[in-house]
Amino acid sequence: MDKLHQTLMRYFGYDAFKTGQEDIIRSVLQQKDTVAMLPTGGGKSLCYQIPGYLTDGLVLIISPLLSLMEDQVERMKMRGEKRVAALNSTLSFQERRHIIRHLPSYKFLFVAPEALMSEVLLEQLKAMLVGLFVVDEAHCISEWGHDFRPEYSKLGEWREALGNPVALALTATATKQTLKDTVQTLRLEHPDVHIHSVNRPNIALLKEAQETKEAKEKRALELVETLQGPGLIYCPTRQMTEDISRLVKQKTHQRVEFYHGGMESGDRMLIQQQFISGQIDLICCTSAFGMGIDKANIRFVIHMSPPQSIEAFMQEIGRAGRDGKNSVSVLLYTEEDADIQSHLIQAEGFDDPEIDFFLARLSQMPINDEKKLREQLMEAGLQETRARMLSHYYTMYQTEQPRLLMKKLKEKLQDRQTEKLKKVWQFKEHITGHRCFRQSLLSYFDEQLDLTEDASFGNCCSSCGLDLSDYEKKDQPLELNEMKHWKTELDRLFHLTKEAQH
Structure with a gap:
């Protein structure tokens, strides 16, 4: 067993890499700037953690969302890694100062791009050896960097200020233009590029046209009641997450909460952890939820309207089926959604x-x-x-x-x-077209559908005759069964337990 696989086994307990991981890691270890696209659930975090264990210097990870940072840090700590920290807005001034003063004692540091605007942090980083400069969810450079998060446009400048450490840009969805933006922004020269399909063949794709907003809400309630969970409902506005969550609570037996960027960070983190641990069945959320969330068994994702781009849609449906098991994406839309x-x-x-x-x-x-x-x-x-x-x-x-x-x-x-x-209008054309919905989406990324790969899962999309019953709950709800007297049922369970002990 070579050193790379020994490290994989020692720190992560795996004896083999997922598709694409080993090539990306070897590229980084050879001191090559690397741009990599792996599908959601493909194990992108491993691609910077293993090089971190095998090379000198700090691994600096630029991460776009608070929830993503917290999730990664907690998972690393649970695995026994103590040399990890995140600088974010939830920390007090004293906590931030403590981390910055003790940077040499850390191996992995997660920061939002805005954090690098701090001269104090930047000067401390300049005084250290930064061995690897990681941009996680690198598609944000294109999607957010020009308006929502302009600090992304300065990443190349900050990397140069740190002495041009090896760069690793990771994403799950990227067009040719997105990859070009990433290379230009980070000021990379002749990087290694590793591109793997955005297709997730275990996620069936259903699209349904509805007449009105009310019809979409009614259909969403039906789906929540019948589909095997847990699940997510993506909404275009913060207000809708609250409205749909309230409606689901009133009309169903689901344990549901809403999640959006306008909430207190503590409340968001609590809901996220409750969902991951199985205390919540369903989250109604905006796009603020989900990036990098490590919950393997999400079985469905419902969109109450199309997101503003195909890239965003592919990112969000990718929250489902990270365990490789069959899951379903349901896109509800009306004729007016693109106008909205x-x-x-x-x-x-x-x-x-x-x-x-x-x-x-x-x-x-x-x-x-x-x-x-x-x-x-x-x-x-x-x-x-x-x-x-x-x-x-x-x-x-x-x-x-x-x-x-x-x-x-x-x-x-x-x-x-x-x-x-x-x-927006490109996405509408893909939604309203009549050819295979999966192939239509893949063509946006200049991909062709691998029929041999998808054939093993059977259900492709609504254009190809998807049978939604395959994704419905298989067991009868308890309230529909004839209830026995509680004493009789208790006696039965007691005797079963006694028999099992013998």
Whole structure:
């Protein structure tokens, strides 16, 4: 057994790698910058943990979500790894200071991209050997980096400041453009690229057209009652997660909670852990939930409307069936859904008077700190996502003449909006088409359906005659059975127990 497999057995108890893992790990160990796409459940975290055990220096992991960081850290600690920490917004000032002061004692450090804006942290990292610079869920560079999380666009700059450690970018879904964005943003030259299929053949794909929002809600309740759980219901808005959760509680016997980014972080973490441990059957959530969540037995994912892109859809359905067993994705949609998503995207934009007003505010601030500019805009009444965009582009172009700055700013904002709207309408075409839904989705990623691979699972998609009954609960609900007198039932169980002891 070579050293790589010895490390796999010692730290993780496995005697073989999953598809793609070994090639990615060997690439990193050969000091090659590496971009890798493995399907959800493909074991991406192993690809930086094993190199961490076999090389010198800190493994710095840039992670997009608090829940993802916490989940990874807890799993590593449960496996006995004590040299791991996460710097995030849930920590007190004293806790953050303690971690930064004791960085040399850690082997793995998880941070959000925003954390690297801290000069104190960056200076401490510069004084250390950073052996591996990991960007987890690297598709966020394209999906979020231009507006929602502009700090992603600075990852290459920060990596250079740390002496250009070996980079590893990991994702489960990526188009050619996403991969190109990742390579450019991280400033990688001739990286090793390892691409594996986004297809999850054990997840059947069902799409159902409904007439109204109310019809979708009624159908969701039917599915929750009949499908084998546990499950997730993805909703387009925070309010809908609460509404659907309330409806499920009223109409079914499911243990259900809602989850979205507007909740307190402690509440979100509690619900996440209850779901992972089996205390909750169903979560109604926004896209804020699920990335990297290690719950292997999720049996269904329901979408109350299509997400804004095929990439997001493939990420979210990938929460199901991580144990390799048959699971199902159900997409409920109406004719108006694409219009609603388009309206939400357009609402994020700026009209000319708004740009004039906020640029005037920015020009009055003698600050070149993007974070402080963003805070000032939020204090002036701008919603956080829009404040992120405006402060980022202003910082990028502020050396230009005012008229040219305005022109470039408008062009950039318009380009982003156009790109996002394009993805919404692309997805609608894939949903309303009549060919195999799986093949249609794979074609977006320039893939072809491997018929031999999918044939072993039988059920492909609703376009190919999917039988939903294969995913329904097999046992009769207790309340439908004839209930015996409780004393008779207790006596029966007691005698069964006594017999089992002999």
